Amino acid sequence: MLNVAVLDDYQNVAVGFANWGQLSSEAKVTVFNDHIHDSDSLVKRLESFEIVCAMRERTPFPIEILQRLPKLQLLITTGMRNASIDVKEANNLGVVVCGTDGLLYPTAELAWGLILDLARNIAKENESVKRGKWQSTVGVGLKGKTLGLIGLGNLGGQVANYGNAFGMDVIAWSQNLTKEKAERRNTKYVSLETLMAESDFISIHTVLSSRTKDLIDASKLKLMKKTSFLINTSRGPIVNELALVNALAEGEIAGAALDVFSLEPLPSDHPLITLENTIITPHIGYVTNETYKIFYEQTVECVIGFIQGNPIRVISPI
Numbered sequence: 368m369l370n371v372a373v374l375d376d377y378q379n380v381a382v383g384f385a386n387w388g389q390l391s392s393e394a395k396v397t398v399f400n401d402h403i404h405d406s407d408s409l410v411k412r413l414e415s416f417e418i419v420c421a422m423r424e425r426t427p428f429p430i431e432i433l434q435r436l437p438k439l440q441l442l443i444t445t446g447m448r449n450a451s452i453d454v455k456e457a458n459n460l461g462v463v464v465c466g467t468d469g470l471l472y473p474t475a476e477l478a479w480g481l482i483l484d485l486a487r488n489i490a491k492e493n494e495s496v497k498r499g500k501w502q503s504t505v506g507v508g509l510k511g512k513t514l515g516l517i518g519l520g521n522l523g524g525q526v527a528n529y530g531n532a533f534g535m536d537v538i539a540w541s542q543n544l545t546k547e548k549a550e551r552r553n554t555k556y557v558s559l560e561t562l563m564a565e566s567d568f569i570s571i572h573t574v575l576s577s578r579t580k581d582l583i584d585a586s587k588l589k590l591m592k593k594t595s596f597l598i599n600t601s602r603g604p605i606v607n608e609l610a611l612v613n614a615l616a617e618g619e620i621a622g623a624a625l626d627v628f629s630l631e632p633l634p635s636d637h638p639l640i641t642l643e644n645t646i647i648t649p650h651i652g653y654v655t656n657e658t659y660k661i662f663y664e665q666t667v668e669c670v671i672g673f674i675q676g677n678p679i680r681v682i683s684p685i
Contacts (some may be wrong), residue, residue: 368438368634369394369489372416375425376400378654385663393674402426402632410435417441418673420666423653424602425631427451435459441673445662446653447533447682451577455684460556463673464682467665475525478600479516479568481624482509484646485568485596499500507567507594510534515566518573518601519544526550526570538562539571562592575602585610592602593622600652603628612638615645626652631670 373381379400381387387396392621402425403409410432410516413419421428428442432454439462444452447466454464463629484490487506495503516523516528516539523539532538537554540562549556563583569591573579583597583606591597597620599606608629614620622644628637631650637668639645665680672679 369674370417370421370593371396371418372413373398373516373666375402375422377402377425379661380659384659385667387667389667390670394670396443400496404560404630404633404650414438419443419668420670421445421449421452422662423650424449424451425577425650428458429453433457433462434683436684441465441670441678442629443669444682445584445666445668448574449682452681456685457505459600465542465669465673465678465680466682467662467669467672467680469653469661470655472521472525473655473658474600475522475529477652478526478572478598479529481598481600481626481646481648482514482568483595485598485622485624490646510566512534512567513565515557515562515569516540517541517548517559517562517571517605518568519554520572523570523572526655527552527554535568542578560590562632563587564592566595567592570598570658571601571605571615573601573605575605580604583607583611585613588614588619593619594621596621597623598625600626603631608639612642615639615642616658622646624648626650 372394376398381398383540386456390396403412413436415438417438419439420443422445433453433456442462442464444466446469452464457464461656468663476493486509488504491504510533512535514535514537516527518541519539525572538557540557540559544556545555588610611623615623624646625639626648627650633640640647669679
């Protein structure tokens, strides 16, 4: 019988989103609700499992980990792209890597929720009222403001639609974007420097790669207006975290709303949490009933396909 590990089920919901009982005659499923950062502890936990089911990038699988899991035969990730898995090395070690479908709109919706919260201080006013106060802040309107989008693919394009619906001036930049592509999204193509300098709200929707790591560094943050806000629902390392902490602490920008971080879960004493001008959510861009149903049902499908000798949604090295 195969041993199956389901990792990082933070909310303890994996069992309810799919029929894991389909595997009972062929596999024993163990669900882990906690997260392990330490490599040695992670290897010790997983060394007896032939199949590991990962939730997005919550637990990375670089070469250093994969080489220490000789029993591993199948590694499943939710989504069809996972930068934290060394797919090439996994394949070299004889490990099949499979994935699932997913949804884009939940992350776009969260990004817009964060923009609204930054503009109108929704969370702050909620907490203020519950502490007995009334109207403690003054918000800003979105109509007529400039929304800058770093990345204008399917997800960024949805956020552009929201910005246009709210009467914002939407501008965009990415390394592969052209004026014509931007116009088809009802946005204006500008340079990254212009976007950083002119935007009132900057929302990041590009993928993490060697080209985008630390893309938003201290020099880019210094271009922003003191009244502007940064929103990141993509990947933490796209923004240089230390530079952002400094910019926020020194009042170089008005605030930031962040759903992604270089280290997750984020330590409770991290300055991004303790600063007054941040809104922090725990990487919940994709965390919806609709997304989890797809993730976990198709994870079970991947296990069944592998057991039957016909792996499905196999991910190849980039």
